[in-house]
Amino acid sequence: MTQPLARVLIHALADHGAREVFGIPGDFALPFFRHLERCGRLPLYTLSHEPGVGFAADAAARWHGGLGVACVTYGAGALNMVNPIAGAFSEKSQVVVISGGPGVSEGHRGGHDGLLLHHQAKTLDSQLQVFREITCDQTRLDDPQRAPVEIARVLRSCREQSRPVYIEIPRDQVDVPCDPVAALPPSPVEAEAVAACADEVMARLDRAERPVLLVGVEVRRFDLEARVGDLARRLGIPVATTFMGRGLLSQEPVPSIGTYMGLAGCPEISRVVEESDALLMLGVLLSDTNFGVSGERIDLRAAMLAADRAVRVGFHAYPDIPLADLIDALLDRAPVEPSVCAAIPAPALPRDLVADDAPVHPRDIAAAVNDLFDRAGPMPIAADMGDCLFTAMDMRHTPLVAPGYYATMGFGVPAGLGICAASGRRPLVLVGDGAFQMTGWELGVCARHGWAPLVVVFNNASWEMLRTFQPDSGFNDLEVWQFARLAEALGGRGHRATTRAQLRAALDAAHADESCFQLVEVMLPRGAISDTLARFVGAIKGANRPMGT
Numbered sequence: 001m002t003q004p005l006a007r008v009l010i011h012a013l014a015d016h017g018a019r020e021v022f023g024i025p026g027d028f029a030l031p032f033f034r035h036l037e038r039c040g041r042l043p044l045y046t047l048s049h050e051p052g053v054g055f056a057a058d059a060a061a062r063w064h065g066g067l068g069v070a071c072v073t074y075g076a077g078a079l080n081m082v083n084p085i086a087g088a089f090s091e092k093s094q095v096v097v098i099s100g101g102p103g104v105s106e107g108h109r110g111g112h113d114g115l116l117l118h119h120q121a122k123t124l125d126s127q128l129q130v131f132r133e134i135t136c137d138q139t140r141l142d143d144p145q146r147a148p149v150e151i152a153r154v155l156r157s158c159r160e161q162s163r164p165v166y167i168e169i170p171r172d173q174v175d176v177p178c179d180p181v182a183a184l185p186p187s188p189v190e191a192e193a194v195a196a197c198a199d200e201v202m203a204r205l206d207r208a209e210r211p212v213l214l215v216g217v218e219v220r221r222f223d224l225e226a227r228v229g230d231l232a233r234r235l236g237i238p239v240a241t242t243f244m245g246r247g248l249l250s251q252e253p254v255p256s257i258g259t260y261m262g263l264a265g266c267p268e269i270s271r272v273v274e275e276s277d278a279l280l281m282l283g284v285l286l287s288d289t290n291f292g293v294s295g296e297r298i299d300l301r302a303a304m305l306a307a308d309r310a311v312r313v314g315f316h317a318y319p320d321i322p323l324a325d326l327i328d329a330l331l332d333r334a335p336v337e338p339s340v341c342a343a344i345p346a347p348a349l350p351r352d353l354v355a356d357d358a359p360v361h362p363r364d365i366a367a368a369v370n371d372l373f374d375r376a377g378p379m380p381i382a383a384d385m386g387d388c389l390f391t392a393m394d395m396r397h398t399p400l401v402a403p404g405y406y407a408t409m410g411f412g413v414p415a416g417l418g419i420c421a422a423s424g425r426r427p428l429v430l431v432g433d434g435a436f437q438m439t440g441w442e443l444g445v446c447a448r449h450g451w452a453p454l455v456v457v458f459n460n461a462s463w464e465m466l467r468t469f470q471p472d473s474g475f476n477d478l479e480v481w482q483f484a485r486l487a488e489a490l491g492g493r494g495h496r497a498t499t500r501a502q503l504r505a506a507l508d509a510a511h512a513d514e515s516c517f518q519l520v521e522v523m524l525p526r527g528a529i530s531d532t533l534a535r536f537v538g539a540i541k542g543a544n545r546p547m548g549t
């Protein structure tokens with residue numbers, strides 16, 4: 001039975017696992033937004049600026065281990081979202097971009113009666129071309145006969161490759177009758193190849209004296225944490241996460257040793273990972289932020305890497321092996337009962353903040369958060385790029401979303417809103433003053449949707465990370481914006497802390513108030529950086545790498 005194309009697309013999104021839509025309409029998208037609102041199958045959360053829409057949809061996808069949906073208008077809307085979608089591509093997040101577009105009739109004539117269309121850049125196809133570069137599959141739904149197959153293919157690409165995809169829906173096609181979408185079967189996988197690969201991995205692990213499991217973001221993207229946790233316990237091998245993978249398996253009772261950061265991380269964790277004679281990397285991106293400061297101390301040729309639907313075991317390459325298939329095959333071969341794992345103590349985290357009149361240091365924020373989590377239970381964390389993300393490495397292991405590789409600023413607050421929508425839980429948002437200046441204003445939509453995130457602004461009145469790379473540049477100095485006072489104007493409640501005692505009191509007061517978003521502005525002296533960032537910069541300088549890599 002046919003339905004309007006817009007309804008067919010909405011049901012297909014939900015049938016493929018989407019739980020909500022983030023968006024900002026425009027005249028090219030209004031008809032589709034009307035269907036979203038009237039259909040009601042997917043809740044619609046509007047934000048104030050398309051970068052926030054993209055970041056929120058990305059965070060929701062990460063939380064779900066499935067699809068996030070960002071819906072925008074043509075041109076000014078979609079092109080405003082290029083950076084967040086590029087970040088989602090880099091960090092393998094399953095975001096579906098839906099953009100309204102010029103009508104099929106308009107497209108043929110280059111617009112109304114040959115006139116250029118508003119929001120048009122170079123050509124009517126320019127936007128599709130731009131998104132080809134930052135998505136793994138694309139379609140324009142300009143033929144209702146082909147639309148169901150196109151939608152099925154693109155959504156399967158998104159799920160299987162864990163990358164963003166792009167769907168343009170011409171505004172004159174929204175109500176055209178269309179058949180429902182039949183989900184495609186999973187792409188074929190060669191069972192014998194999976195078996196051969198799993199046999200070789202298990203043989204290496206069995207021969208090893210110091211096997212280690214290093215887990216990365218794909219373990220979350222494909223919703224595999226429970227299975228990987230089971231594998232770690234049954235194999236009895238210690239587990240570390242990559243920098244990007246921080247927060248993974250935090251809900252799983254596994255022999256976790258913490259986060260590997262090479263020269264920038266805890267030396268004991270680095271020793272265990274780098275001296276392993278069988279390093280099994282599951283879902284790990286070989287990025288500079290994950291390994292760039294390892295000083296090449298990991299021989300990646302001797303390691304085993306399963307990522308991007310392929311597996312490499314030493315010099316042996318196994319293409320077309322989905323991560324889930326490999327993990328299931330390893331579980332089939334692993335001992336049924338948990339094996340004993342040699343105790344490797346995870347590094348002690350800062351706790352027991354001294355609540356005195358001393359100025360605040362980033363490690364004090366970590367201690368205060370850990371004390372709060374110990375008292376009141378952990379919260380999911382959304383972190384922006386900046387020293388707040390490095391400080392998060394000293395916070396209790398809890399689900400964390402952050403731009404740990406693409407490293408864009410502006411992610412933190414919208415990502416926190418995405419977590420609010422996707423999880424129904426209250427996140428802790430960590431953001432620097434510079435990043436807050438970019439997208440922090442999205443907090444103004446919290447009242448609209450009933451969200452009450454707890455936001456901690458690391459206010460050092462500085463682009464401090466850049467200062468660590470280039471101390472002699474005055475342009476890294478920023479003015480002191482009164483974020484706590486601005487919170488009131490946006491419908492939230494502000495708290496300002498300049499001492500450790502005030503920090504403790506502000507966090508407690510903010511945590512106790514769920515009536516609206518809470519913004520804790522923590523004043524930090526310029527030059528006060530986290531121990532992790534200090535090691536990170538030291539490692540980069542030591543490796544004589546170009547700054548900021």
Ligand SMILES: Cc1ncc(Cc2c([C@H](C)O)sc(CCOP(=O)(O)OP(=O)(O)O)c2C)c(N)n1
Pocket residue numbers: 385386387388407408409410431432433434435436458460462463464465466548
């Ligand atoms: C969208 C965007 N613009 C620029 C940058 C470059 C950049 C950094 C990375 C290296 O590319 S870190 C940083 C300063 C961040 O300032 P703030 O949020 O106040 O945090 P903190 O003071 O802790 O550094 C900038 C501008 C970026 N990552 N993302």
Ligand SMILES: [Mg+2]
Pocket residue numbers: 386432433434458459460461462463464
């Ligand atoms: Mg700053």
